[in-house]
Amino acid sequence: MQEVMLAMLAKEPSHGYELRARLRAALGPLGDSMNAGQVYVTLTRLEKAGLVASERSDPAPDRPDRKVYTLTPAGQQRVAGWLSEIGWPKPDLAEFHLKLVAAAAARLADPVALVDAQRRELLRRLREAQRAGMAEPDGSSAGLLLEGIVLRLQADLRWLEACERTWAARKGESGS
Amino acid sequence: MSQTGSISMVRAKGLRKEHGRASGLVRAVDGVDLDVAAAETVAVMGPSGCGKSTLLHLLSGLERPTGGEAWLAGKRIDRLSERAVARLRRHSVGFVFQAFHLMDELTAAENIEMPALLAGSSPRAARRRAAELLERVGLADRVKHLPSALSGGQRQRVAIARALANDPMVLMADEPTGNLDSAATVDVLRLFEELHLAGQTLVIVTHDARIAATADRLITMRDGVFVDETRLTGGSTGSLSALAGLGS
Numbered sequence: 238m239q240e241v242m243l244a245m246l247a248k249e250p251s252h253g254y255e256l257r258a259r260l261r262a263a264l265g266p267l268g269d270s271m272n273a274g275q276v277y278v279t280l281t282r283l284e285k286a287g288l289v290a291s292e293r294s295d296p297a298p299d300r301p302d303r304k305v306y307t308l309t310p311a312g313q314q315r316v317a318g319w320l321s322e323i324g325w326p327k328p329d330l331a332e333f334h335l336k337l338v339a340a341a342a343a344r345l346a347d348p349v350a351l352v353d354a355q356r357r358e359l360l361r362r363l364r365e366a367q368r369a370g371m372a373e374p375d376g377s378s379a380g381l382l383l384e385g386i387v388l389r390l391q392a393d394l395r396w397l398e399a400c401e402r403t404w405a406a407r408k409g410e411s412g413s
Numbered sequence: 414m415s416q417t418g419s420i421s422m423v424r425a426k427g428l429r430k431e432h433g434r435a436s437g438l439v440r441a442v443d444g445v446d447l448d449v450a451a452a453e454t455v456a457v458m459g460p461s462g463c464g465k466s467t468l469l470h471l472l473s474g475l476e477r478p479t480g481g482e483a484w485l486a487g488k489r490i491d492r493l494s495e496r497a498v499a500r501l502r503r504h505s506v507g508f509v510f511q512a513f514h515l516m517d518e519l520t521a522a523e524n525i526e527m528p529a530l531l532a533g534s535s536p537r538a539a540r541r542r543a544a545e546l547l548e549r550v551g552l553a554d555r556v557k558h559l560p561s562a563l564s565g566g567q568r569q570r571v572a573i574a575r576a577l578a579n580d581p582m583v584l585m586a587d588e589p590t591g592n593l594d595s596a597a598t599v600d601v602l603r604l605f606e607e608l609h610l611a612g613q614t615l616v617i618v619t620h621d622a623r624i625a626a627t628a629d630r631l632i633t634m635r636d637g638v639f640v641d642e643t644r645l646t647g648g649s650t651g652s653l654s655a656l657a658g659l660g661s
Contacts, residue, residue, distance in 0.1 A: 264657075264659070266653065267653055267654045267657050267659060268654075268659075269654075270654040270659065271654075271659070326658060353633065353640070353641045356633075357631075357641075357643045360622060360625065360626050360631060360643070360645060361645055362653075362656060363622055363623070363626040364626040364627070364645050365653055366653060366656065367602070367623065367626055367627070368606075369653060371599070371602065371603055371606065382657055383653075385657075386653070386656045386657055387623070389656075390622070390656075391622055391623065394622045395622075398460070398620075402460065405635070
């Protein structure tokens with residue numbers, strides 16, 4: 238989140254509430270869970286680290302926070318570094334895979350039943366993400382993010398289909 | 414449990430369908446119980462060959478079961494005569510196929526008028542209804558287009574409009590997004606969602622998780638039997654932000 242806030246400040250010096258509004262626009266319903274405090278806590282940390290500087294602006298009557306935050310040269314450098322970084326979250330499939338292997342080997346649980354339970358949960362999430370996505374207007378930033386979630390869930394569900402096929406076949410062979 | 418009371422639109426009891434004999438015997442549907450309430454959307458998911466299409470044919474009266482009972486809109490259909498089933502089907506069921514099954518030589522509007530005309534509507538009433546339905550599926554500007562001039566998604570939307578022509582009690586769809594790309598799938602999803610909100614009873618068989626996820630209730634079918642059933646409605650998982658990588 239620190240890098241995100243820095244990058245958002247790169248456009249122009251901003252108030253905390255402006256940053257928050259930009260985040261909300263980009264995240265849509267997904268931004269609802271973020272509280273206002275998070276933005277200010279992050280800004281305070283960044284200021285301590287010397288990545289942003291703040292100064293008081295002319296008081297706006299309806300805004301209690303008057304600080305305007307600016308990137309320092311160190312902050313600009315950090316943003317540039319972050320943008321050129323190639324990071325991608327690692328899919329965590331091995332744990333579930335090993336769960337099925339171990340459950341089957343020890344006859345602790347039916348792998349097919351575990352796959353069913355997992356699929357139920359993913360379908361519930363898919364339903365939720367899909368509905369949230371369909372509620373977004375065409376071309377919305379948040380809609381694009383939700384589309385990414387939907388596509389990932391679809392990929393996971395397809396993998397579960399393959400798991401089900403394989404484990405159901407093994408169960409058949411072992412003659413239960 | 415349904416919010417609209419206990420009117421059962423589709424019901425199956427011990428429903429069975431067998432093909433072949435002796436060692437070649439295939440139990441396509443092997444003792445299925447099902448109850449679909451009015452205004453409910455139920456999806457049946459399963460790998461190809463699990464019997465889900467056959468099930469839909471039995472429930473809509475397109476095929477006759479080997480055993481068990483099939484009820485449609487409160488009427489038992491497995492014992493009705495061929496003609497009586499055909500009549501009931503015309504008025505009570507709308508069917509959507511994977512491959513659209515539009516008539517190539519008829520325009521979009523004419524395709525939609527057909528079921529109303531067959532059910533005895535006047536040409537004028539049928540035309541009016543078709544225009545209304547094309548509007549509803551977002552294709553008001555495609556009235557005179559032949560299917561060949563429409564995209565896959567548009568063809569399927571015409572097919573859905575046609576399925577709605579006689580205001581069916583139940584809309585049944587067999588793999589409705591099976592031939593569609595991602596964007597066209599979303600159009601069909603939206604349409605099904607709207608129909609659902611309007612109180613249409615829907616039974617969908619599919620292996621597309623996206624369309625299955627629009628259902629209230631999801632049934633998993635394997636080798637002719639229901640092996641899992643789950644309710645997808647109610648209670649947000651609250652994990653959307655986490656799925657996007659937000660939050661702690």
